[in-house]
Amino acid sequence: MSTTDAERPVLIAGAGPVGMTTALALNARGVPATILEAESEDRDRSGSRAIYVHGSTLHTLERAHPGLGENLVKDGLVWPTRRTCWRGKEVFSRTYDNPGGDGKFPHFTSIPQARTEDYMHEAIDEAGIEIHWDCAVETAESSPDGVTVETSDGREWETPYLVGADGGGSTVRDEIGAEFEGDQSENSFIIADVDEIDDEDEQWPLERLFHYDDPRAGGRNVMLVPFTGGWRLDIQCVEGDDPDELVTDEKMQEFVSEIMGEQYADNVSWVSSYKFLQVMADTFIDENRRVLLAGEAAHLLAPFGARGMNSGVADADEAASAITVAYHAQRDAVARDEVELYAARRERAAEYNLEAAGTALEYLQGDNPATVLRKEAAASLADYFEPAGEYLDDAPYGPHDAPPIVTTGNY
Numbered sequence: 001m002s003t004t005d006a007e008r009p010v011l012i013a014g015a016g017p018v019g020m021t022t023a024l025a026l027n028a029r030g031v032p033a034t035i036l037e038a039e040s041e042d043r044d045r046s047g048s049r050a051i052y053v054h055g056s057t058l059h060t061l062e063r064a065h066p067g068l069g070e071n072l073v074k075d076g077l078v079w080p081t082r083r084t085c086w087r088g089k090e091v092f093s094r095t096y097d098n099p100g101g102d103g104k105f106p107h108f109t110s111i112p113q114a115r116t117e118d119y120m121h122e123a124i125d126e127a128g129i130e131i132h133w134d135c136a137v138e139t140a141e142s143s144p145d146g147v148t149v150e151t152s153d154g155r156e157w158e159t160p161y162l163v164g165a166d167g168g169g170s171t172v173r174d175e176i177g178a179e180f181e182g183d184q185s186e187n188s189f190i191i192a193d194v195d196e197i198d199d200e201d202e203q204w205p206l207e208r209l210f211h212y213d214d215p216r217a218g219g220r221n222v223m224l225v226p227f228t229g230g231w232r233l234d235i236q237c238v239e240g241d242d243p244d245e246l247v248t249d250e251k252m253q254e255f256v257s258e259i260m261g262e263q264y265a266d267n268v269s270w271v272s273s274y275k276f277l278q279v280m281a282d283t284f285i286d287e288n289r290r291v292l293l294a295g296e297a298a299h300l301l302a303p304f305g306a307r308g309m310n311s312g313v314a315d316a317d318e319a320a321s322a323i324t325v326a327y328h329a330q331r332d333a334v335a336r337d338e339v340e341l342y343a344a345r346r347e348r349a350a351e352y353n354l355e356a357a358g359t360a361l362e363y364l365q366g367d368n369p370a371t372v373l374r375k376e377a378a379a380s381l382a383d384y385f386e387p388a389g390e391y392l393d394d395a396p397y398g399p400h401d402a403p404p405i406v407t408t409g410n411y
Contacts, residue, residue, distance in 0.1 A: 019165035029324040036151055037136075046114075047193060052225070052306035072115075134152070159325045184278065190235040194233055222236075247272070366368075
């Protein structure tokens with residue numbers, strides 16, 4: 001390894017949660033890091049986006065910067081009740097008397113992604129890590145000795161390692177010749193943020209609700225999840241739906257009024273529609289083992305099971321571990337092996353998460369006759385056989401097992 005490596009920071013493309021986690025995790029390991037962000041510091045971060053932060057992610061963030069995980073827990077919330085309905089009838093409900101977890105952190109916290117990022121920015125400032133805004137990576141050329149990066153502000157950078165955490169449209173991914181492989185959902189999904197109301201007596205219960213074929217939404221599947229300050233409303237479109245028509249102000253007011261009550265009708269603060277991509281890059285590293293992809297630059301997942309940001313944070317932490325060893329290695333072969341091990345582990349994790357999210361997506365799209373019959377049978381048995389209702393409650397989120405790799409986290 002070059003003796004100048006220890007004098008040059010690792011570069012990270014992207015100042016989202018994955019990029020900032022990478023920088024904090026490197027800093028915690030004694031490796032200097034600098035973030036290059038394409039957008040401006042005052043960029044629009046509307047929409048709650050990744051609201052569900054797993055307990056394993058909280059531990060990872062706390063380890064990278066003490067107090068960060070604790071702040072997310074203090075500002076987030078843990079909803080105590082899970083409830084599921086089938087065509088207007090409740091088939092499952094369970095309320096927990098404690099938030100679970102290991103005593104230090106609950107199983108999860110529910111908080112808008114913008115707030116998560118705010119706390120990460122505070123941690124970045126405290127750690128003395130620089131973010132260069134309006135500084136998009138335009139080219140990245142790797143060699144056995146490092147990476148040369150050109151950015152939109154006209155600068156040229158030399159770095160021993162580059163982490164591409166620049167999202168689904170990643171320039172870094174394109175620059176190393178990696179390509180996405182996979183498909184997308186058949187159905188469209190509408191996602192809206194609904195702000196909380198002030199009147200406590202009129203507030204929606206603090207519960208996660210999944211409603212199959214909700215008659216109040218024209219027979220569409222509906223999910224409601226609370227987060228600090230409001231609610232995430234997901235509506236699954238059916239055949240013949242035009243998502244552009246359904247996301248109009250008038251139609252969303254109608255949906256919210258029918259599903260949550262008229263008191264929430266004017267509280268829709270953000271709405272969008274998606275077809276979820278299920279894709280991963282054909283390689284997470286470049287041929288010279290100097291560039292690593294993480295988060296949505298490496299994989300895009302349907303949101304069921306909240307695997308997106310959480311798996312991205314796991315990518316970031318493992319990328320930092322691999323780079324730290326490689327950064328200080330006295331032998332090139334050791335450095336290369338560490339980067340290759342990162343790719344092997346995180347590619348396997350991405351494959352598992354894609355399969356798990358895909359299982360939930362296939363279940364929800366409802367095309368498989370056996371799955372349809374299984375759901376209908378479970379709904380008919382739910383009044384008499386609790387596991388039937390539990391199956392209906394749990395299945396939309398996919399399996400809960402961790403990826404089959406050696407890891408200290410779950411995703």
